[in-house]
Amino acid sequence: MADELVHYDVVGGTATITLDSPHNRNALSAQLRRELSESLDKAQADDAVRVIVLTHTGPVFCAGMDLKEARGAGAGAQGVNEFPKILEQLWTSPKPVVARLAGPARAGGIGMVAATDIAVAVPEATFAFSEVRIGVVPAVISLTVLPRLNARAAHELFLTGDTFDAKRAVEIGLLNSAVPADELDDEVARYVKALALGGPKALAATKELLSKPRPATPAEGFEAMNKLSAGFFASEEGQEGITAFAQKRKPNWVPEA
Known part of the structure; x- marks a missing residue:
């Protein structure tokens, strides 16, 4: 049996969902997508859970779709067809979702960040809508990303695929804050505590x-x-x-x- 790639833990009303596939930079493989979706369902169905935190192990939050599984005509269709459900689960979650990034996000990983309610990263985290550079379109993630970004930045970053840092991600609306690594957990906890005060x-x-x-x-x-x-x-x-x-x-x- 394959080791799980997504861990689920509940403490004090907070469900922490951890992406744990560092060997491929937490790419959205079929197994990871399935386990992530199941964890989100579990958190949303548990009355004891007040807030959800989405985080990761390893140096990268999420590299987007697992391109090894997308090779071959039509091979990527399953991932493209399954991923909208995950974005929808994050976007429409009745419980607030906080993203904790100790590293970079790319493509679909940014789509998940944008779908959460609060997003916090370290200053060293970088981002890029790299789809156009491999000949594909950031279509699905546009539905969660574009409501967050100002229009001029969206045009620039979607069309160029250029990398940008956490400071700019805050400026254009993708992140709520960027804090040093030794303050990241405290910043997440601050938001979690504030969210738990609401009915x-x-x-x-x-x-x-x-x-x-x-x-x-x-x-x-x-x-x-x-x-x-x-x-x-x-x-x-x-x-x-x-x-x-x-x-x-x-x-x-x-x-x-």
């Missing part, structure tokens, strides 16, 4: 709100947003949060320290 249902609804197209004018959206807001104020979760605030205590969904 689980409120977080899920807010994530859905963030992903919806904006109405042309505020007036067009007020009715739906008023209904959503009123529903949460009246909900069990909302009332618990309001009561906890008045009583100067933590709501019942906040994990014990």
Whole structure:
């Protein structure tokens, strides 16, 4: 039986999903894709999990598709057809997802970073949309990447395939922050702690709100947003949060320290 390439661990309401295929730079092989998708399903189905952290072993976060498995006409179709599910799982996860990068990401690896809610990397991490340089198109990942990047940077980086660093990744919207390696875990923990303070249902609804197209004018959206807001104020979760605030205590969904 092959060794697992994705590890899953839950501690204190945080599910950590670790890519562990350093021999091929955590490339998205068929086995890794399958195990990653299964781990995401497991985390999203577990009521005890409040936040998901996606990280890696080895010097590279993810090198994109495993090109050894993509050789031959039609050979890459399976990976291309399976990968959208993973991006969708990350993008639509009702639980916030934090990406922790201690190294570079390329192509599909950047697509996963863009699909998470919060992304933190070391300054030495580099990125590149290298697809055009091997004669393919960054089509699938464009659906998660383009909403993050400013348009001028997207045109430049998609078309040239040039490498850029973590500092620029923050500037153009791909990362939330870039911190020294010895501060990386503390920065991830800071975000995890902040996310865990939110009500689980409120977080899920807010994530859905963030992903919806904006109405042309505020007036067009007020009715739906008023209904959503009123529903949460009246909900069990909302009332618990309001009561906890008045009583100067933590709501019942906040994990014990």
